[in-house]
Amino acid sequence: MLTSRALRIPRKPFVDLDYARHMPSAYVERTKRTVPRKVFGDRFGAPDIKMYYVHPDDYVPSHRRPWEDKQISSHLHRSDKYFSAQLSNQYFNLRRPKSERMADTEWTFFPGDLVQVMVGKDKGRQGLVLTTSRDSSDVIVDGLHTKLGEDMEGSEKLGVDKTLRWQEQPLSVSKKQVMLVDPNDEQPCEARWQLNGPGDEYIRVSTRSGYEIPIPSQAKVTYEYLQPENYIEVEGKDTPADAVLERTYMPKVASFEQEIMEEMGIKEERTPKPTFWY
């Protein structure tokens, strides 16, 4: 009964929607440099002391992915400065305040959403969300909230003329610099996750009017596919879904070693020592 009741609580798949969903977490941590440089263990049961390249509390999140070119350069540079500061430290240094990341269950912005900018020169205009960043709780809207910037820095040294482009700047979600648009009256609103009528799925509803804001299909896009049904399998490298889910397990009263020996034709020629049960 407990299992059945637990099964009846619907899951929240919107928590996992992200463009970089399939990036390995160890790789992401390494690009952030929030991995231990040295672990001091063997302390008579006391917890290990870890000396990080950059302590996770000192990591500064940004809108860009940590493995992008400029981001990884800045992370490496910062870890070097971090280590130098630790070596030359004479006083206790307070860490920067922790970045208060919004909970994934409260995040309601996805790529492809129609939003309205609430600050800046484009205040009041509506646009589509281009990318989101849950670490820094901000959003980039297509074509809005822009700043004139150089497209390729240092291109003049390479003989290319300087090119200027209006570059979108991040808009903070936690500070309400950008809000979702209510499909009922095209006005800005706040959203939250709520169970639908039958109670089998979570939907995103406007807090003001109660209308459902559907999740755009662009939210499910990842590095690997646009839609998981249309994932292009690589011949010879990807195992098809049918082969993955095929059930080949045959229960048998035997240990793993016995099963392997039987299957591989390995014969046991030694005579075991006698055992006694008391």
Place this chain on the structure above:
Amino acid sequence: MKLVLVSTRGVRSLNSTNFPAPWPFVKKGAFGQRKIGPMNYEKFKWPGQNREFPELSPKFQKLNPKELHRYTGVQADGFHDEKTGEFVPVKEMRSELVVPNLDGFKLRPYVSYRTDVQIEKRRVAYEKKVLEKGSERLADLHTVEDERWPPPKMSAETLFELAYGDTVRSAYKEGKYGNK
């Protein structure tokens, strides 16, 4: 007593002596009977600060510990008899590679992302069946076992049922478990 050359000009350097271990009670200057516990020289030993010693080498700092004598990096296939001084090969210690035949093997290094779609379909269908029937046991009776997600767990009861269930039932019918 100093193991590392320390600058006499009062200039701080990167020698390990300038960076004592974070805990003070293991080595506080006391040696011998007065030490509290084992002395763990971790600061400047393997592994290094940037993993520059991927493997343990007997040549590191000319330590050559006793346990690493004749260290060849491979598994031994015998032992030296202390009495006769000869090497005794042991058949069980010799590695023998038994390689299965993988012709027509279907699994590949990666798993297609379409598998997630299939799993989601099966999970939704099974959860719907559970809600309809009211319990997992009743839902399992009306579900194709190969289509169930998550797959049924293999428990001791299930294994006993599959291996000895029929035998126990037939013996019970024949009255072999009576009180007589």
